[in-house]
Amino acid sequence: MGDTTAAILFIATLIAALAVVYRPLGDHLYRVVCSTRHLRAERVIYRLVGVDPGGEQSWSGYARGVLAFSAVSVLFLYAFLRLQNHLWLSLGLPAVDPDGAWNTAVSFVTNTDWQSYSGESTLGHLVQMTGLAVQNFVSAAVGISVAVALVRGFTRSRTDRLGNFWVDLVRVTVRVLLPISAVAALVLIAGGAVQNLSGGTDVHTLTGAVQHVTGGPVASQEAIKVLGTNGGGFYNANSAHPFENPTAWTNWLEVFLLLAIPVSLPRTFGRMAGGDRQGYAIVAAMAVLAVGSIVTINVLQGSHHGTVPTAVGAATEGTESRFGVLDSATFAAATTLTSTGAVNSAHDSYTPLGGGVTILNMLLGEIAPGGTGSGLYGMLILAVFTVFVAGLMVGRTPEYLGKKISAREVKFASLYFLSTPTLVLAGTAVAIVTGWGRAGMLNSGTHGLSEVLYAFASASNNNGSAFAGLTVSGTGYNTALGLCMLLGRFLPIVFVLGLAGSLAAQQPVPASTGTLRTDQPLFVGMLVGVTLVLVALTFLPALALGPLAEGL
């Protein structure tokens, strides 16, 4: 079988498998967030936390819950990282320095998992599994909770109640993320991933040298790393490391897991909104963008343009031999489309335009299909824009799912949309004009700009992958990117919840013949168009100076 046929089958089987889980996983998520029953274990948790699971919150109460939980999480993780040398299983490693600890704490709480450190030489096992991996679970659950609260805003009327954040958080963690992760972890071990608490083994190699083979609770972390679209690797090499991603089929499984929840959430949305077809429309728009991107990057990496790839005869630099160039490209597209940020190859060494696609994927705003939860709420914001634009064309008040999209709603949506581009472009500009910003570049010229643009796009959109040539462990980048991650996560969340509150308070309007049907192919096409136009207008100048200048 040729490389091209194999790559097509890799993509086709992924799409087929996602189509198979779309309904059962989406329905399961629907039951989890809409059920009125509490499991006994969950009741115990609510008692320990001291919250009443029956009480619902207003949008501001829900937002305060999210922010309080995240603030406490940042402080807890910061302290954990600073004190790791005094704890068990630290492997003799020193405390993480203050700016690195700040950056890492923010990074994992915001579901970004940007890594300004090298896992195997910075972190002990305890802080990995009891600090970072916990945030892998709960930050994903927070994203799903916020998305569900937004959908409740669309589906409820004349109320200020959007659900209970603590209940959503606990249920998603206990009933969805934990069981799937446990199974996935065991499957990964069967493929060769390591899972132990050992400090490593010194092996005496065939040539008489000593090689320190590392250990760690890797598989349990790897599973939630991809399932929760987190992306923070146990090791520096992330999913390229043979202990995290040992074989070609675990590579397929990891791509599948990182897409599974974001792709299935539109089903949950459709069920809650009372029309499966509403979910199909959203997932169709996601699929058009995602498949387009995956095919494009495969073609670009396969054609290996650029001086070094031409000299080599293939874009193999930074790719593992067991995955091959094309399956690595599919992983790269999936990880940047989902805000995961795990990498199984070095994006920095991709062809100029292939690397450009990974940047563009993040600049789409992580909506195709986006992160766990954040992908759905990001796409619904764009759906609001789409009905707004359609309303402007025909001169009537737009509505979506029976709710009027008036000035207040559009203001919230606009604030949401403007947050991340502002952070990306302002952050890149600041880094380019400062000494610390330029000093971090590994590559020079346009590729250096791409490295910086990639870093700020990744941090602000909570992706976490990198053009890893950039040295980001200094105070400048640690601070600036930490701020981008924090603001890029929580500003949009507050605006989403504000929008949800505003929608929930409305009385629904009955659909009329003038209502734009949002479950039709026409709407899908418009949604894709609006997304591309908004992103192109915002980022084309920056892309022209980086990857486009390098590749053309």
Add this chain to the structure above:
Amino acid sequence: MRLPGWLAQHLAALRALLVLTVLTGVLYPLAVTAAARLPGLRHHADGSLVRSGDTTVASALIGQSFTGPDGAPLVQYFQSRPSAAGYDPTATGASNLGPESVVDTAADRPSLLTQVCARSNAIGAREGVDGRRPYCTPQGVGAVLAVFRRDGLTGPVTRVVSVNEACPATPFQATYQGITVRCAAAGEDYSAGVVTPVRGDAPAHPAVPADAVTAGGSGLDPGISPAYADLQVARIARARGIDPATLRRLVAAHTTGRALGFLGAPAVNVTGLNADLDTTYPFHD
């Protein structure tokens, strides 16, 4: 006493975090670790270690360097791919050099292009094949000119420097558009010239395979392409005094095809292959 609302909120948040930490950060990983003790999983969970007699000689999943104390490749072993980490599992990672990394910034910081050219030349010499590649000089550095024009980017060419060939080298090309090409003088800044890689007449499909001249993503890649393994068979058969056909069968035994016929790329596990070679056909100096 009733706590203020914001304080109660943060206390609930702290308690929620602690409870979820116990659940997802202690019970979950320990349960998975315990389940990984089951036969069938245990060997993998421990790192797929390979033993030879009393010593642990490798992890089957982690690549090794097969070089002597001086860093030179040992002729009796299949060579792994280049590695940005030197096959050190405590410093994993990729080179991260970009596709247009073509100008050497210093003697100890060669561009990716020069690294590729140098590796290709060395492997070609070692295996007795043509090591030439596009954009490479015959000496094995990146064939790259800095072209200076009268008005910056336009106008007639005024000066041309082969940036990766330090003086007193003879540039790979004598003239460029009628102007004599000069070697690069130490310490001079050529960034005002237009960087112009020169394709040359090397074949588009070089004899040395792509994976042999590029580093992997982890720095621990245990695999090489079947083509690179095949290229090395004659040398190793000679060094160990065995029949090349026998050796090819051994290589095939350590080759993993695409999983399920379509996932990934075929690869030869160099660590396992070399360990097997040492056991079956020991090398005598």
